[in-house]
Amino acid sequence: MLGVSDRISAADVAKVARLARLDVTTEELERMTVQLDGMLEHFADIDALDLATVEPMTQPYPLVNVLRPDVVQPCLDRDEVLAAAPSAEDGRFRVPPIIGMDL
Amino acid sequence: MGLADIVASVKSGAVKAADLTEVRLAAIAAREGDIHAFNHVMADEARASAAAVDEAVARGDDPGPLAGVTVALKDNMCTRGVPTTCSSKILEGWLPPYDGTVVAALKASGAVAVGKTNLDEFAMGSSTENSAFGPTRNPHDTNRVPGGSSGGSAAAVAAGFSDFSLGSDTGGSIRQPAALCGVVGVKPTYGYVSRYGLVAFASSLDQIGPFTNTVEDAALVLDVIGGHDPRDSTSIPQQHPSLVAALQQGVGGLRIGRITDLPEGADPDVQERLEAAFDTLKAQGATIVDVQVPAFSFGLTAYYLIAPAEASSNLARYDGVRYGMRVEATDTNAMYGATREAGFGDEVKRRIMLGTYALSAGYYDAYYGKALKVRRLIHDDFERAYQHADVLLTPTSPSVAFEFGSKGDNPLAMYLCDTYTIPTNLAGHPGMSVPFGTGAHGLPVGVQVLAGTLQEPVMFRVAAALERSLA
Numbered sequence: 001m002l003g004v005s006d007r008i009s010a011a012d013v014a015k016v017a018r019l020a021r022l023d024v025t026t027e028e029l030e031r032m033t034v035q036l037d038g039m040l041e042h043f044a045d046i047d048a049l050d051l052a053t054v055e056p057m058t059q060p061y062p063l064v065n066v067l068r069p070d071v072v073q074p075c076l077d078r079d080e081v082l083a084a085a086p087s088a089e090d091g092r093f094r095v096p097p098i099i100g101m102d103l
Numbered sequence: 104m105g106l107a108d109i110v111a112s113v114k115s116g117a118v119k120a121a122d123l124t125e126v127r128l129a130a131i132a133a134r135e136g137d138i139h140a141f142n143h144v145m146a147d148e149a150r151a152s153a154a155a156v157d158e159a160v161a162r163g164d165d166p167g168p169l170a171g172v173t174v175a176l177k178d179n180m181c182t183r184g185v186p187t188t189c190s191s192k193i194l195e196g197w198l199p200p201y202d203g204t205v206v207a208a209l210k211a212s213g214a215v216a217v218g219k220t221n222l223d224e225f226a227m228g229s230s231t232e233n234s235a236f237g238p239t240r241n242p243h244d245t246n247r248v249p250g251g252s253s254g255g256s257a258a259a260v261a262a263g264f265s266d267f268s269l270g271s272d273t274g275g276s277i278r279q280p281a282a283l284c285g286v287v288g289v290k291p292t293y294g295y296v297s298r299y300g301l302v303a304f305a306s307s308l309d310q311i312g313p314f315t316n317t318v319e320d321a322a323l324v325l326d327v328i329g330g331h332d333p334r335d336s337t338s339i340p341q342q343h344p345s346l347v348a349a350l351q352q353g354v355g356g357l358r359i360g361r362i363t364d365l366p367e368g369a370d371p372d373v374q375e376r377l378e379a380a381f382d383t384l385k386a387q388g389a390t391i392v393d394v395q396v397p398a399f400s401f402g403l404t405a406y407y408l409i410a411p412a413e414a415s416s417n418l419a420r421y422d423g424v425r426y427g428m429r430v431e432a433t434d435t436n437a438m439y440g441a442t443r444e445a446g447f448g449d450e451v452k453r454r455i456m457l458g459t460y461a462l463s464a465g466y467y468d469a470y471y472g473k474a475l476k477v478r479r480l481i482h483d484d485f486e487r488a489y490q491h492a493d494v495l496l497t498p499t500s501p502s503v504a505f506e507f508g509s510k511g512d513n514p515l516a517m518y519l520c521d522t523y524t525i526p527t528n529l530a531g532h533p534g535m536s537v538p539f540g541t542g543a544h545g546l547p548v549g550v551q552v553l554a555g556t557l558q559e560p561v562m563f564r565v566a567a568a569l570e571r572s573l574a
Contacts, residue, residue, distance in 0.1 A: 008460065020415060020459040021422070022452055023440035032456055035514055039457065042515055043404040043470075046477050056475035057482055059307050059337070060293040060531020060556075066336040080200040086429035093424050098435045 008036050106172050106266060106320045107347075110213075113156065113171035120156040120171030124149050124215050127173045130263045131217065139239050140259040141218040142178045143186050149173070152215040159213070167213030168327055174209055175259035175268035178219035179226055180311075181300040182206055189302050190234035191224045193446025194427045203300020204332045205269060205311055212327050217265050220255030224448045225418065226276055226304045228252050229520040230510070233450045238507065241284060243546055247504040250280030250520075253314070257284040260314045267324055268314045273304050274406050275499075275524025277312045278536040282499035282549025285538045287315045287566070290524075291325060292557050293531035294339040297332030305413035306337075308406075308528045318537065318567045322346035325559070339557070349560035354568040355388030357561065360492025363393050366400040366522055369498045372542030377498050380539055380550045383572040384496075384565065394488040394495065398480040402526035405481065407518060408461045408474035409529070414451075415458030421446060453514060482530040489555040494565050497523045499536040499549035523551060533559050537566045540573065 010033045017024045017032075024032065078091065087094040104112075112118040128146055135141060159166040176182065179189045181199035188194045202210070209216065223233035231239040231254030239254040241247040242262040249258040253270030257280035260268050270277040272290035281288025289312040296311040303309065313324040326345050332338045361381065369377070381391050423429035423442035430441035447455070461470035488495060500520060510516040527534040533556075536549035550569060554562035 012460070013456065016456050016460045016463065019463060020455050021419075021436075021439040021443050022447070022455065023444040024452070025444075028452070032453060035453060036457060036460070038513070039407065039515060043408060046401055046404050046473055049401065049477065049480070051473060051476040051480075054476040054479050056472060057479035058475055060482075061337070061339075063337070066333075068333060076200050081425075084197055084200065084426045086423055086427070095424055095435050096432060096438050 007040055008033065105317055106169065106315070106323050109172050109266060110168065110170050114160060114166060116160055118171070120153040120215060121150065123171050124153040124173060124217070127217055127263070127265055134262055135264070137240060137245055138242055138258050138262050139237055140175065140220055140255045140262060140264055142188055142190060142221050142236055142255070144218040145185060145216055148185065149215050149217045152210070156213050156215065167211060169209065169324070170213030172214050172267065173217050173265040174214045175218050175220045175256055175265040176206065176216055177222055177253050177256045177268070177270045179222060179271060179302040180206055180269065181302070182216070182219065185219065187219065187302070188236070189225045190222045190236055191446065191448065191451070192235045192428065193421045193443070197426050201300065204297035204334060205328045206300060208328050218259070220253070220259055220268060222255055223252035224451050225302070225414070226252040226271055226273055227414070227450050227454055229275070229279055229517050230505075231255065232507065233448055235448055241504045243285060244504065244544070247506050247546070248283065250283035250500065250504065252276040254280045256314050257281055257286055257288065260284070260286045260316060267316075267320055269311055270314055271301055271304075271309055271311050272528065273308045273410060274528050275521040277314065278524050278534060278549070278551060279500045279520060281314055281536040282538075283504040283547065285547030287318055287321050287535065287537055289313055289321050289325065289535040290527065290533060291329065291559060292339070292533045294337050295325070295329050295343065295533070295557070295559070297335040297338045299332055299334040303417040305410040306417060307413060308410060310528075318563060318570050319347065319350055321535070322350055322563055343557070344560060346559055346563050349563050350567045352564050353387060354384055354565055357389045357494070357565065358392050358492045359384050359389045359565065360392055360394040360488055360495040362396050362399065362488070362495055362497060364395050364397055364399065365497060368519065368522060369501045370503070370543065373498045373500070373502060373548055376539050376542060376548040377496065377550055380496055380569055384568060387568050387572070392492050394492050396481075396484045396488050396526070398477065398484045399526050401477050402481055402529055403518060403522060405474040405477040405529055406525045407457070408470050409478060411454040411458030412461045412471050413458070415455045415462065418451070418455055450514070478529045481526050485526070485530045485532060486555065493554070493558070493561050495553040497551045497553065499523060499551040503542045503544065503546035503548060527553055532556055533562055535562060535566055537569045539569055
């Protein structure tokens with residue numbers, strides 16, 4: 001298994017930026033690689049711990065499904081919500097083309 | 104004047120809420136230019152709220168448990184029709200279509216909101232230097248930071264801009280600025296206060312709490328805003344006992360824990376005040392016991408893998424589609440990338456990148472998965488410690504307020520400000536900072552009181568005892 005001490009490369013950072021939908025500049029990419037590498041070096045302290053039998057903890061309390069009666073309740077006003085959008089048309093959010101784009 | 108006295112005077116008609124509000128608005132007008140506690144001052148709304156309280160009193164109606172009390176709200180809490188920016192360009196100009204549960208609860212209680220306070224962008228930072236709208240300055244020394252991320256809320260109370268304020272604490276963002284600004288700051292048990300309408304940073308760690316001048320004021324505020332909310336599935340489904348009532352008890356017989364394996368790094372002046380706190384509590388009849396929390400020192404690493412991971416997911420919603428800014432582009436994917444690049448500041452981008460990396464295929468087990476296991480160790484170590492001690496005492500911040508720019512370009516140096524506050528968030532436990540004298544340069548020092556799940560009553564008893572000893 002990988003350890004936290006396996007460090008990050010500029011290519012890794014560029015890939016992560018794509019996944020995170022951030023068009024970072026070359027200068028930012030270089031700076032972030034150095035900074036993230038420094039952080040990961042510090043975070044390697046937990047590589048020394050024996051965690052084989054430890055259960056992960058995702059929440060302070062065990063989550064249970066929360067249900068409510070299936071009755072109509074007041075909700076957000078559609079016009080008020082759409083008024084806050086950068087672009088809206090015919091009661092919907094308007095976005096640039098999504099067909100044929102480079103994923 | 105404490106909140107209880109203000110409310111009593113307003114309810115009796117002896118004092119007008121409108122006059123109290125004008126006093127605070129005048130204080131803001133006089134000094135806000137130097138402090139920059141606010142992203143948005145709500146002068147018109149405040150006057151209208153205060154007038155409504157006075158009218159209720161005149162009619163003989165109950166104006167509520169916080170009638171006429173002024174409050175400043177961290178600008179990551181949704182306020183219907185009032186700008187809510189999270190100190191980020193990406194949300195500039197956004198008017199939320201609803202009130203958060205705490206905002207609605209305060210309105211219903213007769214509190215008067217005077218403004219939305221500055222923060223590190225999306226609550227990521229320990230100095231408010233990461234705000235897209237410029238830093239907040241510490242009222243005790245305007246060359247120094249107020250702490251963060253809730254720096255504006257802490258400064259607002261310290262500068263007398265409001266009677267109390269609300270902040271949010273994900274890794275110390277209430278307690279550390281409270282310590283640096285010399286006010287009381289409380290992070291309740293995870294789930295004590297509803298998070299509905301709090302813009303999410305790290306959902307398993309975020310918790311709302313008050314900044315106040317006194318421990319009793321904080322108890323009163325939590326009695327109003329605490330409790331179950333059907334709109335927050337992580338809010339604890341039970342009634343909380345009154346914290347104001349708990350304050351009547353002293354600390355005789357309580358066991359105060361000293362963590363013997365606490366990470367080093369606190370300045371000598373801060374350490375000296377912590378020792379004085381132990382002495383005071385001992386003199387008041389408490390017993391000091393030594394405990395160990397071996398995983399405490401791994402909190403920083405676990406936090407800076409878990410919180411950014413959750414943030415990278417939560418902040419995916421800022422995509423230029425439904426709210427906030429958009430940078431136009433030829434297709435949707437290009438629009439996402441350009442909008443997020445232009446809208447987010449450096450620290451937010453850094454944390455999104457770190458979190459995305461920690462969650463990405465091939466690295467999940469090594470980073471995020473491992474951090475979750477360390478989180479369990481920290482939680483279990485605390486639970487063991489609380490079998491021997493009712494509360495634990497630590498420094499809140501390793502130092503008094505520092506000067507702007509003094510952490511330089513090294514993100515880790517800033518992260519270390521939260522060494523003593525972070526583990527509590529990971530465990531889900533409550534913690535609070537109480538002003539306890541001054542340190543270097545005559546600046547305020549806070550002592551942190553930590554307790555187990557829903558042990559707020561005992562935590563408040565100890566905090567009140569520390570406060571009393573200074574009176």
